[in-house]
Amino acid sequence: MSEPRSGEHPVLETHGLTIRFGGHVAVNQVSCAFRPDTLTAIVGPNGAGKTTYFNLISGQLRPTGGRVTLYGEDITALPASQRTRRGIGRAFQLTNLFPQLSVLENVRLAVQSHAGMGLNLFSVWSGHVELIERAEHYLHRVKLTERRDTLASALAHGDQRKLELAILLALDPDLFMFDEPTAGMSVDEVPVILELIHEIKSQGDKTILLVEHKMDVVSSLADRIIVLHQGELVADGEPATVIASPIVQQAYLGLAGHE
Amino acid sequence: MTRRLLSGDYPRSRMLATLLLLILAGLAFAPFAFPGTRSLDVAAKVCVFILLVASYDLLLGYTGIVSFAHTMFFGIGAYGIAIAATRLGPTWGSLVLGSLVALACSALLSLLIGMLSLRVKTIFFAMITLAVASFFAILASQLSGFTGGEDGLTYKLPQLLLPGTKLLEAPLFGVEINGRIVSYYIVFFTAAALFLALLRVVNSPFGRVLQAIRENDFRAEAIGYRSVIYRSVANCVAALAASAAGILYALWLRYAGPDTTLSFDIMIDILLMVVIGGMGTMYGAVVGATLFVIAQTYLQDLMKLASDAAAGIPLLPDLVHPDRWLLWLGILFILSVYRFPAGIVGKLRGRQ
Numbered sequence: 001m002s003e004p005r006s007g008e009h010p011v012l013e014t015h016g017l018t019i020r021f022g023g024h025v026a027v028n029q030v031s032c033a034f035r036p037d038t039l040t041a042i043v044g045p046n047g048a049g050k051t052t053y054f055n056l057i058s059g060q061l062r063p064t065g066g067r068v069t070l071y072g073e074d075i076t077a078l079p080a081s082q083r084t085r086r087g088i089g090r091a092f093q094l095t096n097l098f099p100q101l102s103v104l105e106n107v108r109l110a111v112q113s114h115a116g117m118g119l120n121l122f123s124v125w126s127g128h129v130e131l132i133e134r135a136e137h138y139l140h141r142v143k144l145t146e147r148r149d150t151l152a153s154a155l156a157h158g159d160q161r162k163l164e165l166a167i168l169l170a171l172d173p174d175l176f177m178f179d180e181p182t183a184g185m186s187v188d189e190v191p192v193i194l195e196l197i198h199e200i201k202s203q204g205d206k207t208i209l210l211v212e213h214k215m216d217v218v219s220s221l222a223d224r225i226i227v228l229h230q231g232e233l234v235a236d237g238e239p240a241t242v243i244a245s246p247i248v249q250q251a252y253l254g255l256a257g258h259e
Numbered sequence: 260m261t262r263r264l265l266s267g268d269y270p271r272s273r274m275l276a277t278l279l280l281l282i283l284a285g286l287a288f289a290p291f292a293f294p295g296t297r298s299l300d301v302a303a304k305v306c307v308f309i310l311l312v313a314s315y316d317l318l319l320g321y322t323g324i325v326s327f328a329h330t331m332f333f334g335i336g337a338y339g340i341a342i343a344a345t346r347l348g349p350t351w352g353s354l355v356l357g358s359l360v361a362l363a364c365s366a367l368l369s370l371l372i373g374m375l376s377l378r379v380k381t382i383f384f385a386m387i388t389l390a391v392a393s394f395f396a397i398l399a400s401q402l403s404g405f406t407g408g409e410d411g412l413t414y415k416l417p418q419l420l421l422p423g424t425k426l427l428e429a430p431l432f433g434v435e436i437n438g439r440i441v442s443y444y445i446v447f448f449t450a451a452a453l454f455l456a457l458l459r460v461v462n463s464p465f466g467r468v469l470q471a472i473r474e475n476d477f478r479a480e481a482i483g484y485r486s487v488i489y490r491s492v493a494n495c496v497a498a499l500a501a502s503a504a505g506i507l508y509a510l511w512l513r514y515a516g517p518d519t520t521l522s523f524d525i526m527i528d529i530l531l532m533v534v535i536g537g538m539g540t541m542y543g544a545v546v547g548a549t550l551f552v553i554a555q556t557y558l559q560d561l562m563k564l565a566s567d568a569a570a571g572i573p574l575l576p577d578l579v580h581p582d583r584w585l586l587w588l589g590i591l592f593i594l595s596v597y598r599f600p601a602g603i604v605g606k607l608r609g610r611q
Contacts (some may be wrong), residue, residue, distance in 0.1 A: 058481070060477075060481070079480065079485060080480045080481050081479075081480045081481075081482075081483050081484055081485040081486075082485070084480075084481060084482060084483035085483045090481060092478075092481075096475065096477065096478045096481070097475065097478065098470075098471050098474040098475050098478065098479075099474060099475070100474055101470065101471065101474060105467070108467075109467060109468065109471050109479075109482060110482045110483075112464050112467070112468075113482050113483035113484055114483070117464045118464060118465060118468045118483075118484050118489070119465055119488075119489075119492070120463055120464040120465055121459075121460050121463050121465045121466075121492075121496070122459055122460070122463060123463055123464065124263075124266045124267050124459070124462050124463065125462060125463060125464050125466070125467050126267050126462075127267075128464065167482060171482060171483065
């Protein structure tokens with residue numbers, strides 16, 4: 001979508017980002033910068049505001065205060081669709097597909113969006129073979145090629161998660177946002193997903209945000225960990241340091257130790 | 260060739276393909292196969308309603324928009340021609356001008372309604388369109404100096420389209436080729452071309468986005484489609500097609516009034532035709548409109564025959580008396596919706 005940028009300048013920044021729901025402050029004054037070629041894991045106990053923070057970045061929610069900037073440009077007022085077109089790609093925690101459309105069509109729609117062809121009214125969709133081929137390529141990458149003509153609603157949970165990722169890949173974003181990509185997956189399916197995230201990471205120019213509960217996943221992938229607790233950013237740094245810090249031991253591992 | 264015409268969207272059922280070909284042949288040769296004023300009226304009405312119902316299917320079946328303002332756009336088209344022909348005289352120029360003004364009004368109004376209110380939830384949008392359509396119907400009946408009020412407008416058309424104009428000296432296949440035949444074929448070919456255009460729109464990259472928005476508008480936004488814009492464009496395309504149907508209907512009837520275009524009864528008929536034919540299929544509009552219009556017209560005749568035949572048997576003649584035709588039409592609809600929830604097209608395709 002855009003030319004490679006230098007690792008110096010942050011791709012995405014949040015400045016004092018805050019959202020209140022009535023009296024409850026779900027995300028409180030979170031300022032953070034995300035640089036390319038870095039995978040940042042966002043951890044914290046349930047209800048810490050991780051998914052809300054994601055929603056503020058990708059545009060599903062509007063903040064009560066603070067700003068979001070992408071390449072230095074203020075995108076706080078932009079709707080989700082515009083942010084996607086500028087290079088923010090998001091996979092959702094709860095599977096969120098087009099249930100009555102085929103697996104291939106789910107991905108093809110994302111490819112078509114990336115190609116900017118949505119408002120083409122007078123050509124036949126099946127004539128755009130290149131879009132279909134690209135969609136097939138992404139299905140191949142998540143190993144769903146054999147299910148291409150199945151309805152998305154008929155897929156098993158693990159396959160739906162893979163389709164979710166294929167849609168994200170098809171958007172070809174600069175900034176990848178994964179919200180618990182392995183949640184609810186069986187043990188033998190998890191490596192496919194992790195390998196995929198690893199592949200994206202090794203491309204070198206992508207910025208990746210990952211919300212994840214499994215500490216082994218986090219420590220094997222992350223270059224940096226930030227910790228949210230009760231909506232506030234309480235720790236930020238190298239994985240080893242952050243995991244060892246008392247505040248994480250207490251706030252995260254202590255409370256969510258059963259996970 | 261067929262692939263291009265149908266935009267790669269085939270009937271996908273042998274039965275359905277046969278049915279569609281029968282309807283197409285019936286309409287294409289209607290003046291010769293079913294001579295007579297009344298049957299030609301029915302054929303023209305079928306053509307107009309196929310277009311009208313197909314354009315509504317674009318909204319309801321493909322995009323998941325419930326609008327009650329579709330008859331308003333139908334009416335704008337009809338009144339556009341009617342007012343132009345009344346005020347400016349029965350020339351081709353005034354018909355073209357009336358059509359263009361009507362289409363421009365529909366485009367503007369539909370975009371305005373769309374942009375202002377397609378952000379809200381389905382049910383609220385339905386209420387807004389209901390309010391706007393009622394307002395428009397009242398406006399049309401109150402501005403009687405301009406629209407003819409409740410009586411509507413009757414007007415003359417250019418010479419070529421009048422029944423008295425003979426084009427051929429001798430009758431062709433026993434049918435006199437007059438201005439009505441010309442009018443019929445204008446209606447038939449325009450409706451057919453616009454139906455194919457709508458079929459193209461629903462099979463375009465844009466049409467696929469509409470289905471995605473119907474399925475999950477939250478996710479459609481998240482992958483980069485601004486749903487309010489797509490819904491507004493769909494609303495505008497549907498409004499333009501409905502207005503074109505109105506123009507054709509006014510051209511055929513040489514009359515435009517609240518009862519033929521704006522009434523809420525027609526809105527309900529359109530809804531029934533979409534549902535009976537099969538939502539989100541386009542071909543459902545063809546089957547639904549044809550069956551509905553024919554049933555509406557001929558059920559009474561059929562019942563009169565049955566009533567006469569059953570004379571002497573107690574109760575039965577009363578039950579099938581022609582005055583009870585609405586009751587039987589209603590029962591037919593309930594049965595068909597109950598038996599074919601996916602519509603006739605859905606049922607036929609499901610058998611494969």
